[in-house]
Amino acid sequence: MIRNFSELKGCRVKAVADRSAEQLALVKKLYPEVAVTSDAGELFRDESIDGVIIATPIPTHYKLAAEAIRHGKDVLVEKSFTASLSEARRLLALAEAKKRVVAVDHTFLYSGAVQAIKKLIDSGAIGRVQYIDSSRLNLGRIKSDISVIWDLMSHDIAIMGYLLGRTPTSVSATGISHTLRTVENMGYMTLFFGDDTIGHVTASWVAPLKVRRMIIGGTKKMIVYDDAEAHDKVKLYDVGYTVTRDNSQSRPRFDYRRGGVSVQKINGGEALGGLAKDFLRCMNERSLPVSSGKTGLEVVQVLEAATKSVAANGKEIKLR
Ligand SMILES: NC(=O)c1ccc[n+]([C@@H]2O[C@H](COP(=O)([O-])OP(=O)(O)OC[C@H]3O[C@@H](n4cnc5c(N)ncnc54)[C@H](O)[C@@H]3O)[C@@H](O)[C@H]2O)c1
Structure with missing residues (x-):
């Protein structure tokens, strides 16, 4: 600073x-x-x-x-x-x-990677965002005054809000404290947005390796954002699927599209x-x-609701 x-x-x-x-x-x-x-x-x-x-x-x-x-x-x-x-x-x-x-x-809202993803989403390149799935794992630094939810997941909540341009309508979370039996050192959080968009975060201070990965699934394409990579942090995957419901068939048909992957150029300035x-x-x-x-x-607001949800074994807590 x-x-x-x-x-x-x-x-x-x-x-x-x-x-x-x-x-x-x-x-x-x-x-x-x-x-x-x-x-x-x-x-x-x-x-x-x-x-x-x-x-x-x-x-x-x-x-x-x-x-x-x-x-x-x-x-x-x-x-x-x-x-x-x-x-x-x-x-x-x-x-x-x-x-x-x-x-x-x-x-993270000022990082080149998150700004590049925001541009892709806002341009319509990936279609409508259906899910954001984030993993934020590493070994340490274990805190005694705040949980891993408040420490690490705050990043994911902020990034998701920025990328989607809206806040969740409810949240559900679970977590466990192996370390001090007080604040959680592992946590799982699901964010609901009132439609079919869903967010999920896994966070841990007790993982054997550092993971900083977010997958953003759109109706047209998908993005993988790997912040642990020194370069090529943001990749756009031209993948997707279509569902065909033919009345003559008893089951719907899924056709998968597996196209190319392109590395996105990002601004390298310090966030x-x-x-x-x-x-x-x-x-x-x-x-x-x-x-x-x-x-x-x-x-x-999300962190406080997630803390309540953890205490109630994952009960969905409404935010509005
Ligand atoms: N944005 C990020 O990516 C990021 C990363 C790490 C930490 N943080 C945040 O930064 C803050 C500090 O985290 P930290 O791990 O450095 O904490 P810390 O416990 O090391 O405290 C930071 C400093 O604050 C001083 N301090 C405490 N109370 C004070 C007071 N009343 N007046 C003057 N000084 C006081 C302490 O002496 C210490 O030097 C937290 O809010 C944490 O969540 C943000």
Whole structure:
């Protein structure tokens, strides 16, 4: 974050606050020109500071962001936006009252790969999206304060919302905690969209290998997005099927089309750099970031419902 904002034209990183003396020493070593303090309030009270980034653990986001907004700062909050839907609602109401810009770091929305997929979908190249199936697995970093649902699945919820341009109508999730017997270290979530579009996410901190794969199935073509690949992350598959229902036959017939695969060209710029640029542009133009506070709230709403669903053994929880 410090590097990305320091590199932006028209932006100066003035100060960093952290409770940890060790972290502050590291910042001072890497960025001697940046002031450091253990008191975040000092940044909020500094009238020469226009915008603040909150990159602390999720339970602290609401209090710190609210204080920053009350002092007239625009805020960029790490994902997940807040620890509850009620906090997200209160924070957005406060920002609206104070006319402050709120962005949330759903970094993937700024990645070249996700933007290339969005372009493909919006152009109609794959037809109507029928499903998005995502796997986000690796070994570690096991958290003790938040579940794998809040930690990893927040990415998939944000990406799906961005690609589909709508939010789910209900969610169902299951998960298990082998590690601390408290927060889930493995989770499975299904997102329903009120029609025949479905989303599914598998997430784990206890897998033997790193998987970052999303399959997007359209009525015409399909996309495989593999973020663990160094190159060729997005591939368009010219595959599909047709169903023929002939009254003279007792069973419907399925014909499969297996065409070619094409690698999609993607913009290789750093996603975090894109987010920093968008936040600065919105601060200057007083406009809405791609990953706005509203995006953050919508993701938190799904996460909160998924947590309820896990506690009720996968019960479908309505979102509207
Ligand atoms: N967007 C992404 O891809 C992504 C990736 C990783 C983490 N995150 C998010 O970033 C945030 C931080 O995650 P982390 O793993 O670095 O957490 P962390 O526990 O390492 O905390 C980050 C820092 O916050 C400091 N801190 C805590 N409370 C503070 C306070 N009240 N005032 C000042 N400093 C305080 C800590 O000392 C620590 O140095 C979380 O919200 C997490 O979800 C986002």
